[in-house]
Amino acid sequence: MATINDVARAAGVSPSTVSYVLSGRRPISAQTRERVQAAIAELGFHPHAGARALASSRTNVLALVVPLRTDVNVPVIMQFATAVVTASRTHNHDVLLLTKDEGTAGLERVAHSTMVDALIVMDVERDDVRIQALRRLKQPSVLIGLPADPAGIVCVDLDFEAAAAEALRHLAWHGHRKVALVGPSPAVYKRGTTYAERFLTGFTIGSAELGLETMTHPCEPDREGVRACLADVDAQLPGVTALVVHNEEALRMVLEELQASGRRVPADISVVAVCPRDVALNMPLPLTSVDIPAHDVGGLAVATAMKLLDGRPTEKVRLLPPTLVERGSTAPLAPTAG
Amino acid sequence: MATINDVARAAGVSPSTVSYVLSGRRPISAQTRERVQAAIAELGFHPHAGARALASSRTNVLALVVPLRTDVNVPVIMQFATAVVTASRTHNHDVLLLTKDEGTAGLERVAHSTMVDALIVMDVERDDVRIQALRRLKQPSVLIGLPADPAGIVCVDLDFEAAAAEALRHLAWHGHRKVALVGPSPAVYKRGTTYAERFLTGFTIGSAELGLETMTHPCEPDREGVRACLADVDAQLPGVTALVVHNEEALRMVLEELQASGRRVPADISVVAVCPRDVALNMPLPLTSVDIPAHDVGGLAVATAMKLLDGRPTEKVRLLPPTLVERGSTAPLAPTAG
DNA sequence: TTGAAAGCGGTACCAG
DNA sequence: CTGGTACCGCTTTCAA
Secondary structure, three states: OOOHHHHHHHHOOOHHHHHHHHHOOOOOOHHHHHHHHHHHHHHOOOOOHHHHHHHHOOOOEEEEEEOOOOOOOHHHHHHHHHHHHHHHHHOOOEEEEEEHHHHHHHHHHHHHOOOOOEEEEOOOEOOOOHHHHHHHOOOOEEEEOOOOOOOOOEEEEEOHHHHHHHHHHHHHHOOOOEEEEEOOOHHHHHOOEHHHHHHHHHHHHHHHHHOOEEEEEOOOOOHHHHHHHHHHHHHHOOOOOEEEEOOHHHHHHHHHHHHHOOOOOOOOOEEEEEEOHHHHHOOOOOOEEEEOOHHHHHHHHHHHHHHHHHOOOOOOEEEEOOOEEOOOOOOOOOOOOO | OOOHHHHHHHHOOOHHHHHHHHHOOOOOOHHHHHHHHHHHHHHOOOOOHHHHHHHHOOOOEEEEEEOOOOOOOHHHHHHHHHHHHHHHHHOOOEEEEEEHHHHHHHHHHHHHOOOOOEEEEOOOEOOOOHHHHHHHOOOOEEEEOOOOOOOOOEEEEEOHHHHHHHHHHHHHHOOOOEEEEEOOOHHHHHOOEHHHHHHHHHHHHHHHHHOOEEEEEOOOOOHHHHHHHHHHHHHHOOOOOEEEEOOHHHHHHHHHHHHHOOOOOOOOOEEEEEEOHHHHHOOOOOOEEEEOOHHHHHHHHHHHHHHHHHOOOOOOEEEEOOOEEOOOOOOOOOOOOO
């Protein structure tokens, strides 16, 4: 492999000049620059990452911590991950993949050994033990999620509270008064996954503000779970005219069960999904949905990390406003039912 | 951050001794070792990854290339990825995550800049352009999959041909003579994804060897696609008594459509799935399945990469034998139907 | 606008 | 069994 010295020799300049051509950190005459670039191309020179990291204290690598567990929504995780990788590349960074099960030790390992410049952590829980560890690191970190105490750490996420409010507002606008939330599985709540809690909060507040009659119910994403959930909804909120479904895995089954019980969507019951747009579009019926913008959130996390690395100012908590797109699964409440 | 020199000073030894304590590459007296380890612990010393890479020409990082496209089965991809990360950690390596869309350039970038010791590449196609690039790298690579010409590259995967044969053998043993293959979507075949082709080959050969009456049909994993596929199967192979489903996304819908058409599984029709065990177990009915051992394959890929790095001998192509587990979705053919 | 050279923090060879 | 030290390849300060 060619080194910077080989390039310097071939171009008839000093190694430092080659380095400056590469980094652009000082003016170089056009002539010199061209000679150097020609030599680089000819020799197929690629700077040695380790050497660079050693000399510059910059690795150009971001750590990404993903949950390994599969009770959490895998496709969404994957969307976040690919978004982070893609965004990182546009910022000239690569991504080191860590799994959550290494816990605090994994974070400390890659940080202390200077493998990464910053860390992006997914699947953050209410009182995540990893957060105190992150605070002690010399590298900055960005959470995707929102823990109980985000002090000293930067967080980005969808504004799930607003998302719930948005869903309710849409339904209320269409005249719906009785609305049920079909939530994630109990395990998700139990774990202290904050997006679930935040959505619930927004739902409750929104319900009160709009004067709606609502109920909420977790939902195990299998056939029996969905049936049980819908049965409870019908029992506790008779005459329900709309559902907000914050449970991707269960979504398709909810639609099927509604159909099985003889209810047409949206004629008999409206459904607002909370999910990535492609999921909403790939249902039997295109669903009105509040988008989970995994791509945007991942991109924002990376952009935020870059700001931190550059010492640029950053919001401590950045919650993206939700967008609701009306598709085929919601309709105004029929006058007779109002 | 403490350096090796700080540790050496604190322990009253030379830096090289500290290095040797860390690497175990030469005998150290118990006394010295303890003093050094105490100093390491006290100072919270962690070797600088870049410095280490520079001096040793070893990064202890593996590149993992995953498909970014989502027409491919996301949960399985994720299983492979987490298996690779987990296995890498047991070998004291970390994983750099690359997406397939960077193509050849991405591979060359991380290899030429010495960011990784070896590469693991998923979603390999028949005539994958990346393969020639991999051959030129100084780092070894392991493919998960099997291209047309694997010369010079090590490949690991499930033996999909044998998997198909195994599924048919199981059904034939139970007296089934008319069997249809519900395959992946046409797009998967079109792309030259070899696992699909290999399964098809195995199915065709197995069918001939067992003297079965069979047909094969790709299947778009949505409601209409599944319906159309099953309709074609019924039309072209009337009296079909068993299905082999090599399409995870479609699996649940296949079962539901069978039920909708009044056929009970396994009483009226047997179903063998080809999927990870957890998918087979999470269906309404636990399915007899040929396992896609993502964890094993990922682990094997990593172990193989380690062998290559150590200069130990390795099989060029390693195809894991399939295992079929009988669960509730297959039954002997009823005598009356035979 | 460019060059010289001192590190960055380890590794591993050469000595003893 | 241990120490001294020349690198590994690049960045960046100091000089010119």
